[in-house]
Structures are given as structure tokens and as C-alpha cells.
Amino acid sequence: MIDRIERARGLLNADREAVVEAVGSSPVDNAQTNPQTDRPRFLKVAVPNKGSLSDAAIQMLREAGYRQRTDSKELTLSDPATRTEFYYLRPRDIAVYVGEGILDVGITGRDMLLDSAAEADEVKALGFGGTRFRFAAPAGQDWTIERLDGARIATSYPGLVDAWLADRGVKARLIKLDGAVESAIRLGVADAVADVVETGTTLQRAGLELFGDPILESESVLITRRGGPEPEGFGHFARRLDGVLVARNWVMMDYDIDTAYVEQASALTPGFESPTVSPLAREGWVAVRVMVPRADAQLLMDRLYDLGARAILVTDIAACRI
Numbered sequence: 022m023i024d025r026i027e028r029a030r031g032l033l034n035a036d037r038e039a040v041v042e043a044v045g046s047s048p049v050d051n052a053q054t055n056p057q058t059d060r061p062r063f064l065k066v067a068v069p070n071k072g073s074l075s076d077a078a079i080q081m082l083r084e085a086g087y088r089q090r091t092d093s094k095e096l097t098l099s100d101p102a103t104r105t106e107f108y109y110l111r112p113r114d115i116a117v118y119v120g121e122g123i124l125d126v127g128i129t130g131r132d133m134l135l136d137s138a139a140e141a142d143e144v145k146a147l148g149f150g151g152t153r154f155r156f157a158a159p160a161g162q163d164w165t166i167e168r169l170d171g172a173r174i175a176t177s178y179p180g181l182v183d184a185w186l187a188d189r190g191v192k193a194r195l196i197k198l199d200g201a202v203e204s205a206i207r208l209g210v211a212d213a214v215a216d217v218v219e220t221g222t223t224l225q226r227a228g229l230e231l232f233g234d235p236i237l238e239s240e241s242v243l244i245t246r247r248g249g250p251e252p253e254g255f256g257h258f259a260r261r262l263d264g265v266l267v268a269r270n271w272v273m274m275d276y277d278i279d280t281a282y283v284e285q286a287s288a289l290t291p292g293f294e295s296p297t298v299s300p301l302a303r304e305g306w307v308a309v310r311v312m313v314p315r316a317d318a319q320l321l322m323d324r325l326y327d328l329g330a331r332a333i334l335v336t337d338i339a340a341c342r343i
Contacts, residue, residue, distance in 0.1 A: 063099065063106045064254035067118055067127035070096075070109035074241055077149040078128045082107075084268070085261035086340070104254055116141045119244050125252035132217075132239040136181040140247045144259065147241040148266055154178070154236035157229040158213040159206060166233045169193050169213060175205035176215040185236050203227040260342055268338040271312045276325055276333040280305050289324055293343060312338070 068082070069075040071093070079089045088100040090109065098107045108124060113136075115127040120139030127141070130150055134143060156174075158164040170191050176182050179195040186193055196211050203224055205211040215236060218224065224231065243262065245255070278286050286309060287296050296311035309330075313321055322333050 061104055062253055063104045064126065064252055064258055065106050065108065065124045066258070067108050067110050067115040067124045067129070069112040069115065069128065072112065074112050074128075074130060074150050075109075078147075078241065081147065081149070081262065081265055084265045084340075087261075103257075105258065113137070116244060119246055122246055122249065125245065126255060126258065127244045128241060129244060130239050131242045132178060132181060132237055134242060134244055135184065135237070136178040138180050138184075141244045142247045143242045144245055145243045145262070147243060147262065148269070150239075150241040152217045152219070152239045154181070154215060154239065155218045155231045156213055156215050156233045156236065157203070157218075157224045157231050160225075160228055160230040164213065164230075164232045166191060172212040173210070174213050174215055175202045175211035177202060178215065182215045182236065203229060263343065264341045267341050267343055270315055271338060272315050272318050273310065273336045273338055274313045274318065274321065274333070275308065275310050275336075276330040277301060277303075277306055277308050278325070278328070278330040280307055282328050282330075283307060283309070285328055286325060286330060289321060289328070 068078050083089050087103055087105060087107070088098060089107070090098045096109055098109075099105075100107070108118075110118060112129050113133050115124075115129040116134045116137040116139040118124045119127040120137070120141035128147065130152070131143060131146075132152065132154065134141060156164070156166070156169070166189065169186065170193065173194045173196055174182060175196045175198050177198060177200065179197045183195055196205065198205060198210075202211075202214045202216050204227065205214055206229065207227065214224075214229065216224070218231065221231060243259070245252070274290060276286070283298060287298075290296060290309070290311045290313050292311040292313070296309050299308045299310075300306075301308055318335050322335070325333055
């Protein structure tokens, strides 16, 4: 593991100097003000610079009220209104920058965080960029995890796979490839592969089949430096992202109902804490407002209507703090 960290640091040296120059400190100064300018310190956030993770991360940050770059060539962006600075970096490098203390917070994949062996920890899952990692080998050969002992495994994530195998007492030779690992077996480079799997179609076309338990269920995650103090502004940043997650997964539901059925209706729609119930001009009736899971909204509307509720409305939530 130490060797993997040192190799990662070595690969980052050139880029690290450029980022440090832009950030203005190394490691990150955790004081309340920037000693170079005597202004309040900005939260420094690493964002993927390309690919599907980048697009989804930038969209989430925009929904959270942060300025984001409009030109993909921009490497940094400052948002003075929120005291936040964004640094657009290779997704694989983000965990190392955060772990080294160069940047405060990062958005990256759980797979890349674990593969890096950086001194950074996952704070929360962000709900996009989901992937699954599996082993695959030539079809019809009845491969098992135990059979990987002594085998050659091609993968783009050697750190992640090595740690997973070590936990199970399996020693294999890992061959790092940057892509198209499914071709490694046909070319005689490897005996098996460990790769991202969505439908499995690509592996099947290469004559491979999946075996063993999944190595990892990955998705985008928010990370911070392990063991370090909470950076100034992190609490607000995390709550904004929480607000986006809630707004994406919940909706506001309003309905009118006879007071005789309020208890049953509340059991169907308990909300986060409790529904808001207000009297109506119509005697014996009340108005109910409550948050419900977006995925359940249509079913709940049907059940409430059958219970006697009327004027049932559902509206999107733009932002919230729970």
C-alpha cells in the first residue's frame, strides 16, 4: 500500500506544483484567514474535469447554488459570494490532492478513492455515477475467487483489486491497463480481468463471463482529508449538497381530507417529521402538507384519493434544509 501511495505521489508532482501555485499554500492552511491576503479563507473544492462524473458533479453544484465554469478549459473558478474555490482535476487525482491537504474537499468516485490509497475518507454518497466492479474470465471454465491465487489479472484499478484480494488471502499478479481490459485475455496478457460492469454485454462479446461476488458497488462520493479538522465553510457546503439530494428524491404533496381520515392519511404520508395540518373553511375538513418520496408520489395519490382526499397536488422542491 505504501508503494502505491508513493507511486501516486510521484505521478502527481508536476500537476501538484501547478495546483499549489493556484491554491496559494501547501499543505492547505487551516487558519480562518489567508495569511497572504488577510481575507477570509475560501473552501477549496476539487471537481472532476471531464467525463460523466464531471457533468453530473457540475450540475449538482449548480443546483446547490454555486457558480460553475462555462468553458471546459477553465482549471479554476472562484465564487466569492459563497467563499468557495473550485479546482477542475482528473478524477483519479482528486483523492490524492485532498489526502495530501492541498485541497479541502473533493468529488470523485468511490472506486478511485479506494484505488488511490490516499489519506482521504468518504463523507457522503452523492447519488450519481453508479458502477459495479466484477471479475470475469473465459466462459465455461468454472472460475472461482480461489482460482485467482497465482493468476494474472488485468485491471485499471490495481490498488482496489489488490486490497480486495488481500482481505481474502488471495495472491495474484495484477497487470495495470488504462482501458479495454477485456482484450487482455485474448492477447495472452492476463488470465482474468477485473472491470466496471453495467450490462455485461462487452464482456460477453469478448467471450468472458462474470464470476464471484462484486468487488465494489461504486458511485460518486464527497471526500475530505482523513483526521484533519473540518475546513471552514464545509458545513454549509455539505448541507447544500444534502438539500440537492433531498430535492431530487422528495416532492411536496398537498391535499384536503375529512378530519375523520387524518390519522389514516398521516400513516400513508408521515413526511420527515410530521405532516402540517391546517383547518379549512369547510367544516370538518383540513388541508395537509407533507414531503413524500418522489418515487412513491403517484401511488400515494391513488391511495389518498381512495381514502377520500381531494385537491391532491404534487410540486417539485427547488431547494431545502432538513
